[in-house]
Each structure stands twice: as structure tokens, then as C-alpha cells.
Amino acid sequence: MSSHTETSDGMLLISNSHRFNRALCPSEISVARFSVGFDEPVFGLHRVLKGSLYLSERRLAPERIHKAAGLDMFGHLDSYEIEQTFDTSADLETRVLIIPIRQMNVLMGEDFVSHMLEILGITKLNSYNPFFEVPLSISGILDDSLDNRLTDRFKSLRLHAGILDYLCTLGIYLDSNIVTRFNKRSRSRARSVHDYLISLEGKTPTLAEIGKQFDATPNQLNKEFTAEYGESIFSFLTNFRLDQARYALQIGNEPIKVLAHAIGYAHVNHFTAAFKRKFGQPPGVFRSLSSPQC
Structure with missing residues (x-):
């Protein structure tokens, strides 16, 4: 029945x-x-x-x-x-x-x-x-x-x-x-996302694309990452790549436009604005001040 x-x-x-x-x-x-x-x-x-x-x-x-x-x-x-x-x-x-x-x-x-x-x-x-x-x-x-x-x-x-x-x-x-098991799984996934982010080159993937790769919703993945690292995925990746750019400007002479594209910025002016917000001066000025003085 x-x-x-x-x-x-x-x-x-x-x-x-x-x-x-x-x-x-x-x-x-x-x-x-x-x-x-x-x-x-x-x-x-x-x-x-x-x-x-x-x-x-x-x-x-x-x-x-x-x-x-x-x-x-x-x-x-x-x-x-x-x-x-x-x-x-x-x-x-x-x-x-x-x-x-x-x-x-x-x-x-x-x-x-x-x-x-x-x-x-x-x-x-x-x-x-x-x-x-x-x-x-x-x-x-x-x-x-x-x-x-x-x-x-x-x-x-x-x-x-x-x-x-x-x-x-x-x-x-x-x-x-089961919160303990869940937290362990969440922390492990957040660390895997971290390793993935620092290995990225070029265009920044969307949160939805990252979530699909790690089998989680964008919101859930962002919460797990923020709990582990104290900042959102986008904030972490932006800061990490700007730090990479800062180091590259100090030691090399690669054109700023090429450098901007290498770290995921489609337009050099967007890179310039982000760099200035973080370091207080445009990348060109930073490079000139960082160059050895004869």
C-alpha cells in the first residue's frame, strides 16, 4: 500500500x-x-x-x-x-x-x-x-x-x-x-584554495569558478577562507598579486602594462589605481624611487 x-x-x-x-x-x-x-x-x-x-x-x-x-x-x-x-x-x-x-x-x-x-x-x-x-x-x-x-x-x-x-x-x-569533522574539512579546503590562488597566473577566476572547482558554493567557500586567513578570497588574491608586482618593480624593468596583465589586470589604469591605493603611489613613481641612485 x-x-x-x-x-x-x-x-x-x-x-x-x-x-x-x-x-x-x-x-x-x-x-x-x-x-x-x-x-x-x-x-x-x-x-x-x-x-x-x-x-x-x-x-x-x-x-x-x-x-x-x-x-x-x-x-x-x-x-x-x-x-x-x-x-x-x-x-x-x-x-x-x-x-x-x-x-x-x-x-x-x-x-x-x-x-x-x-x-x-x-x-x-x-x-x-x-x-x-x-x-x-x-x-x-x-x-x-x-x-x-x-x-x-x-x-x-x-x-x-x-x-x-x-x-x-x-x-x-x-x-x-559533526561540527569538528566539518571544521577540519573546511580548514583543509581553505588551505587548498590558498595554495591554488598563489599558483595562479593571469586572469583572476570568479568566485563561482573557484567554488565549482572546490565543490562548494561561492559564499560557503568565501566564509571558510575568511575564517582561516582573516580576509576574503578576492582581498587575499588582490593583496598577494600587488605584493608580487611591488617586488617585480623593485628588481626588474618589465613594462608596467605587461606586469599588469601578468597579475590579472586587463587594463593598466585599473592596476595603477589598485597599486596606489595599497602603496600610496603609482607603480611608475614607486619604481623610480626604488631604483638604485648613482
Whole structure:
């Protein structure tokens, strides 16, 4: 038996229950493989309340995954192709929660959602974490949000409130219990970004381009970098490159226009203005004053 309740903003909770006549059923029942595509990326939860089953998903693992009560599977996906095999030794009850990432960003903020996906290990689109243990007191919030005695309008409202409660409680749990691991990962990534920045030559990449390379949103990456180095990515890179230019002006005679292009400035006047703001004088004046006097 299957039922689903959907909120007005696209959040969906599906309840499935299966009863088996163990005298007649084989020990396992395979369900035909099926595919589902979404109009946009979603956050997905697959939870087993009772019994167990095996899941096979082409992007998840080459072998099938055994799912039993107590372990939740989280996903960040825009489609899935899955095959289920039911263990008939006990009746089976499952929940599937689907929330558009766009809606989560509205409700919780993009940075918080990015933080949550990273802790769950599902930052990349079409990634899964099939073995994440969440306390029953948190997972049970979704069960309490279902009330078949209500009319459809109030079912949807009750579900909406329950999902918000679940996301908030899950977020607090993840933040308080795994913050140390997250901080280590954040610091490691900030240091990797630092090494990448000081190796750059030429045109400065955008924050979005850097974020894509390091699998993080621009805001999240900038926050991590600022926490580690005390200034934003753009500020650090600007100061680092201007320091490089200052040193080059002191020891060499490369034309200022060539030097400006080498450190990422498309127009020499932009370089001149930035150099003057930092060092108090234009690069040409600085070079002449730094040259050895005969």
C-alpha cells in the first residue's frame, strides 16, 4: 500500500507499507527497475521504519545495498534509476521524503543547506549516503506529521510544519555532533584554495569558478577562507598579486602594462589605481624611487 502527501511548495512525503504471507512468499521478492526524473535538483531521504530491503542504483554502487530500520539514506539528485528487492521475513514499511533544493534554500538559506549537504556527504549532484544513522527522535518527526484523520488541506499544512521541524532538528543535530569533522574539512579546503590562488597566473577566476572547482558554493567557500586567513578570497588574491608586482618593480624593468596583465589586470589604469591605493603611489613613481641612485 502506498500513499503520498504533497505541500503547496513541492515537498513530498511518500509512505509505503507491504505485508507478506510468509507461508506463500519466497524469501525475497524483486521489484522491477524503475526510473524517476525531477524538474530540478532535490534533497531525498529514504527511511526504513520496519523490515528490510535491498536497493540497487546504477550510480550508488555496483552491488546492492541492504537497508534496514535505523539507517537513513540521503541523496542529492535530479533523477534516479532503482531496483528494490523486498526481504519477506518481516513486513516492510518505508518513507520517502523529496524536497526541491531551491525550496530548502528559501526556507533555510543557501549557506546552511550547503553546510548540511556537505556534512551528509552529498554535495555533488546525484550523490548518495546510504548509511547515515539519525536518532529516532528526529526521524520520527516525519511520522508524527502524517495524520489521515485530517482533510487534504490540513494534511498538507501539517506535513509542511512537520518537514520544517524535521529539517530544523536535523540541522541542529548535524551541526552539534559533526561540527569538528566539518571544521577540519573546511580548514583543509581553505588551505587548498590558498595554495591554488598563489599558483595562479593571469586572469583572476570568479568566485563561482573557484567554488565549482572546490565543490562548494561561492559564499560557503568565501566564509571558510575568511575564517582561516582573516580576509576574503578576492582581498587575499588582490593583496598577494600587488605584493608580487611591488617586488617585480623593485628588481626588474618589465613594462608596467605587461606586469599588469601578468597579475590579472586587463587594463593598466585599473592596476595603477589598485597599486596606489595599497602603496600610496603609482607603480611608475614607486619604481623610480626604488631604483638604485648613482
